[in-house]
Amino acid sequence: QKEVEQDPGPLSVPEGAIVSLNCTYSNSAFQYFMWYRQYSRKGPELLMYTYSSGNKEDGRFTAQVDKSSKYISLFIRDSQPSDSATYLCAMSGDSGYSTLTFGKGTMLLVSP
């Protein structure tokens, strides 16, 4: 079993749709959870950050962490064509250095 599982997609939605992106993981030591957005041929940019369990909201984006189920989600409300990108989940334990474990990413396509 891989440490982090993420459906690669692509996930195609119309503009304005609510998008749900998910990752599952196996390592119960993970406590830092992040979502990175990566546009084609660019580096990942940090989108959302959550420590331990719970929800975090930032504009149209909501991140949820359920440590009991080892499941994290990113919700995008009112999706826009500019949201079309690959979304990578990433997580780590308290290692001292940021040795993040990444998912493979889900490609999202939002059509006008």
Added chain:
Amino acid sequence: DAMVIQNPRYQVTQFGKPVTLSCSQTLNHNVMYWYQQKSSQAPKLLFHYYDKDFNNEADTPDNFQSRRPNTSFCFLDIRSPGLGDAAMYLCATSTLDGTEKLFFGSGTQLSVL
């Protein structure tokens, strides 16, 4: 704006010809990382530096070397690139503030002919 800058954005090299990729940062972060990312794959950590302390991942091939002459700069040297080394190479930084956040550059897309 404080940032992580990678040069060049695109690099073409020949099979077996040494190549160097560069990264600079204005964030003044202690830790710098090199990742390799192939198409539709997760970024794979090659090395990281805490200041000048070098940490090599166990499965990073010997063909890959790195240098960090000062806080701001870090280089990735590929001594004899093979076709399998064609990938996006990502430089990232972090500070040991307990958040584990990484800040990435735009990457260098390496092609090997």
